[in-house]
Amino acid sequence: MTELVLYLAGSVIGIALMVGLNLLLFGRGVRALDPAALAERLALDHPGFRAGASVVAGDAALIENLADGAVWLVRAGGDKFVTRRVVGLKRLSRAGTSLDLRFADFTFPRARLCFADEATARSWEARLRP
Amino acid sequence: MTINPTEWATPAFIFLVVVEMLAAYATGRGQFEARDTFASLMMGFLSVVMGTVATLFFFGFGAFLYRYRIADIAVTPFSFAVAFVADDFFYYWWHRASHRVRWLWADHVQHHSSQHFNLSTALRQPVTGAFTPGFVFRAPLFLLGFPLPLLAFVHGLNLVYQFWIHTEAVGRCPRWFEAVFNTPSHHRVHHATNADYLDRNYAGVFILWDRLFGTFVAEDAADPPRYGIVKNLATFNPLRIAVHEWVGMAGDLVRARSLRDAAGYVFGPPGWSPDGRSETSETIRENWQRYRSAQLSGAPAE
Numbered sequence: 001m002t003e004l005v006l007y008l009a010g011s012v013i014g015i016a017l018m019v020g021l022n023l024l025l026f027g028r029g030v031r032a033l034d035p036a037a038l039a040e041r042l043a044l045d046h047p048g049f050r051a052g053a054s055v056v057a058g059d060a061a062l063i064e065n066l067a068d069g070a071v072w073l074v075r076a077g078g079d080k081f082v083t084r085r086v087v088g089l090k091r092l093s094r095a096g097t098s099l100d101l102r103f104a105d106f107t108f109p110r111a112r113l114c115f116a117d118e119a120t121a122r123s124w125e126a127r128l129r130p
Numbered sequence: 131m132t133i134n135p136t137e138w139a140t141p142a143f144i145f146l147v148v149v150e151m152l153a154a155y156a157t158g159r160g161q162f163e164a165r166d167t168f169a170s171l172m173m174g175f176l177s178v179v180m181g182t183v184a185t186l187f188f189f190g191f192g193a194f195l196y197r198y199r200i201a202d203i204a205v206t207p208f209s210f211a212v213a214f215v216a217d218d219f220f221y222y223w224w225h226r227a228s229h230r231v232r233w234l235w236a237d238h239v240q241h242h243s244s245q246h247f248n249l250s251t252a253l254r255q256p257v258t259g260a261f262t263p264g265f266v267f268r269a270p271l272f273l274l275g276f277p278l279p280l281l282a283f284v285h286g287l288n289l290v291y292q293f294w295i296h297t298e299a300v301g302r303c304p305r306w307f308e309a310v311f312n313t314p315s316h317h318r319v320h321h322a323t324n325a326d327y328l329d330r331n332y333a334g335v336f337i338l339w340d341r342l343f344g345t346f347v348a349e350d351a352a353d354p355p356r357y358g359i360v361k362n363l364a365t366f367n368p369l370r371i372a373v374h375e376w377v378g379m380a381g382d383l384v385r386a387r388s389l390r391d392a393a394g395y396v397f398g399p400p401g402w403s404p405d406g407r408s409e410t411s412e413t414i415r416e417n418w419q420r421y422r423s424a425q426l427s428g429a430p431a432e
Contacts, residue, residue, distance in 0.1 A: 008175070017148070018151070018250065021151055022162050044356065079161065
């Protein structure tokens with residue numbers, strides 16, 4: 001038991017060392033939401049994806065697939081992207097220039113999109129409404 | 131007392147992660163993200179704690195089967211070598227099943243949940259193994275009569291070997307080595323979500339099993355691996371990572387309309403659904419093949 005406790009204590013020190021060094025060397029990189037890079041990534045993941053209208057809204061972006069009309073939500077997850085097809089929303093609400101999306105997704109339950117103006121927010125809200 | 135090779139190797143693991151980080155910083159080969167690294171390492175830590183339960187299962191189940199062994203195998207250099215190879219063979223089948231049966235995948239997906247591929251990813255170990263029947267895959271080894279401490283030791287060695295293959299810092303090894311052993315190149319394919327790489331290269335130590343059973347794919351420089359899972363996670367919280375697929379499976383079971391559907395959700399491949407509308411590795415591959423064929427023939431893509 002003592003050995004296990006020592007092992008775990010040593011592991012905690014090791015974790016602190018490795019995460020600290022990671023921060024020191026690489027910082028906390030957050031991937032920029034560049035529409036061209038998003039389209040490129042979605043095209044790599046989904047056959048026939050053709051990027052249509054897109055908008056960067058705060059820390060997330062929306063991008064339309066011209067092939068099937070679907071809208072994809074992209075969020076920067078650290079230095080990588082996390083993407084979801086916007087379908088089967090639990091809730092969609094708008095307050096001024098921001099849209100609030102709720103998903104039935106345990107690791108991605110919510111996204112808040114902050115647009116530059118209310119007209120853009122309304123336009124994307126209309127696209128996302130089933 | 132049983133020597134646990136993974137515990138003994140832990141200081142070397144830490145040292146090598148630090149070396150890999152410094153090398154990635156100096157050369158640009160390899161990527162690290164602090165929250166991702168933290169999640170991986172915390173899961174490694176939690177797996178040690180939870181592993182105590184799994185070890186009890188292993189020894190309890192093994193001791194039970196060992197009573198019905200067909201031979202008494204002494205520990206010799208030869209039996210050690212045979213046990214190592216045999217353990218790796220059964221590891222291959224456990225690993226393959228872990229990608230093809232959702233109950234096992236609910237545990238194993240935790241290891242694949244990082245979009246990075248570095249030595250810290252090797253330590254992103256599942257913490258829910260005690261809730262899966264994974265240990266039954268090694269039943270033949272107990273029944274053959276290999277002593278339990280020997281099996282525990284060779285399995286630990288197998289896991290220690292697999293640590294170093296989680297890296298982008300190593301390109302290709304010598305051709306003879308790539309032909310026989312699992313390598314960083316082969317394992318990058320295994321961790322990738324590219325359609326052609328999905329559910330390939332299950333080997334632990336010997337890539338020969340994949341070559342033999344038709345699951346081998348070589349890394350293609352024209353198709354660089356994109357790591358992670360088909361539906362990447364939007365969290366670095368180790369507990370959410372650990373339970374996310376279990377939560378998904380439980381939700382599907384609650385919504386199941388028949389026993390057949392329930393069985394499909396548990397024993398079918400990840401992504402299985404009664405109407406076949408959600409994506410599995412097969413449908414993803416088929417969609418890409420259809421798309422490429424259409425591109426080649428000039429027909430409009432669907």
